[in-house]
Amino acid sequence: MSRTPPGYRLSAATGIHRGDRLYQQDQVQVFAHPRQSGWVLGIVADGMGGKSGGRKAADQVILTAQQLFERFVPDEEDEIDLLRQIVSESHLMIRLTAISAEEEPHSTLAAFMITGARRCFWIHTGDSRIYHFRGPNMVTRSFDQSYVQRLVDEGQITEEEAQVHPQSNLLTACLGTVQEPTPVEKTIERLEVGDSLMCCSDGLWHYFTPAELGTVLHSLPPRDGCELLVSKARQRAKGTGDNLSIAVVRVDPLD
Numbered sequence: 001m002s003r004t005p006p007g008y009r010l011s012a013a014t015g016i017h018r019g020d021r022l023y024q025q026d027q028v029q030v031f032a033h034p035r036q037s038g039w040v041l042g043i044v045a046d047g048m049g050g051k052s053g054g055r056k057a058a059d060q061v062i063l064t065a066q067q068l069f070e071r072f073v074p075d076e077e078d079e080i081d082l083l084r085q086i087v088s089e090s091h092l093m094i095r096l097t098a099i100s101a102e103e104e105p106h107s108t109l110a111a112f113m114i115t116g117a118r119r120c121f122w123i124h125t126g127d128s129r130i131y132h133f134r135g136p137n138m139v140t141r142s143f144d145q146s147y148v149q150r151l152v153d154e155g156q157i158t159e160e161e162a163q164v165h166p167q168s169n170l171l172t173a174c175l176g177t178v179q180e181p182t183p184v185e186k187t188i189e190r191l192e193v194g195d196s197l198m199c200c201s202d203g204l205w206h207y208f209t210p211a212e213l214g215t216v217l218h219s220l221p222p223r224d225g226c227e228l229l230v231s232k233a234r235q236r237a238k239g240t241g242d243n244l245s246i247a248v249v250r251v252d253p254l255d
Helices: 050-071 079-101 147-153 159-163 210-219 222-237
Strands: 008-017 026-032 040-048 109-114 120-125 129-134 137-141 184-188 195-200 244-253
Touching (some): 008 026, 008 040, 008 222, 026 050, 040 195, 050 079, 050 109, 079 184, 109 195, 120 129, 120 195, 129 210, 137 210, 210 222, 222 244
Antiparallel strands (some): 008 244, 026 040, 040 109, 109 120, 120 184, 129 195, 195 244
């Protein structure tokens, strides 16, 4: 006799803080699809480019993502094509903003989309990250498009040395540059109950090991977990923290 698969619900939360910077240039959102339940898009944009340029760039990413996701037709259109379109159109809009405003805005992008069948697709460019946890354990994460990540990949420095490298903020790709970036994509064929997806800016992940992140996201509801991670990152920054943002979606069992 076949058993009915256990039901589940998606629990989500976001967190954002200016850190010790004068201006907030991060943006973060979790969107539920307006017409199809179980479809969710989480996205973080870490803007760069002076007092207002970075925030304008991050705003363009979030607005573009929202508009495209709301027009997207689940089960009829291709998921990874949507994410690629978000990257391409965000890049174009940031470039147009740069021309009209005589600024040089740029932004990272890290986004994941969960489908009604619990598949997950993600895309990113820059050094904002996406993590996939199963319970408290990290299954995988994205790898930064940055100078220090290239050094790690080439075996010149370790992950630990990359954390304190003086050029850790140099990116090899992001939105708004002269050349459109080549984003990194990934597909997770099925999320299990107890899995968590998280995207965040470097102002948050810089202060935690994957084990710490996984433990928090497993043991606390997403809202409490986001609050704790933002608070702890602020403590560990000791007055030198960057803007920080985080979005979490967890697959929870039905009560």
